[in-house]
Amino acid sequence: MFKYSLLLAAVMSFGLLAGQTKDKDDNLVYRWVDAKGNVHFSQTPPPGQKATSLEVDAPKPSSTPPAPIAPPEPKKEDKLDPSLAKLKGQLKEACDRARENLKTLTTFDRVRMVDEKGEYHLLSDEDKAAQVKQYQQQIKDACKQ
Structure with a gap:
C-alpha cells in the first residue's frame, strides 16, 4: 500500500513540476489494476482498460518568484x-x-x-x-x- 501511495505522490509531484495544473482536467489522475494485480497511476487513462479517475487538489504554480530572504542582522x-x-x-x-x-x-x-x-x-x-x-x-x- 505504501508503494502505491508513494507512486501517487511521485505522479502528482511530476505534474506539479511540469506545470500541468492549468485547468480542472489537468488535475485528474487515473488508477487501474493490471492483469498481474499491480496498481498503476497515470495522467492518461490506459488504452483498453477500465480506470478510475481521481481528482487531485494541487496548488497552482505561482508566476511571481518567492521574496528573497534577508540576511540575519549581525549580532x-x-x-x-x-x-x-x-x-x-x-x-x-x-x-x-x-x-x-x-x-x-x-x-x-x-x-x-x-x-x-x-x-x-x-x-x-x-x-x-x-x-x-x-x-x-x-x-x-x-x-x-
Whole structure:
C-alpha cells in the first residue's frame, strides 16, 4: 500500500513540476489494476482498460518568484571594534584562568606557588584563603557577561 501511495505522490509531484495544473482536467489522475494485480497511476487513462479517475487538489504554480530572504542582522558582538573584540577575548581568558586557579585552590589541600625569585613554596592556610578571595574577586570582575 505504501508503494502505491508513494507512486501517487511521485505522479502528482511530476505534474506539479511540469506545470500541468492549468485547468480542472489537468488535475485528474487515473488508477487501474493490471492483469498481474499491480496498481498503476497515470495522467492518461490506459488504452483498453477500465480506470478510475481521481481528482487531485494541487496548488497552482505561482508566476511571481518567492521574496528573497534577508540576511540575519549581525549580532551586537559582530559590530565591535577590533580592539574591543581583542579586549573581550583577553577578559574571557582571564576569567577562565581565574576559575581554573580557584578550582585548584579549593580542590587540593597543599598548593605550591612560585614567588618573585622563581622559587616554589607551599601556601599556608592564610595565604591560601587570601588567594581564594583574590581569585573570587577576579572572577567577579572578569566574568561579567
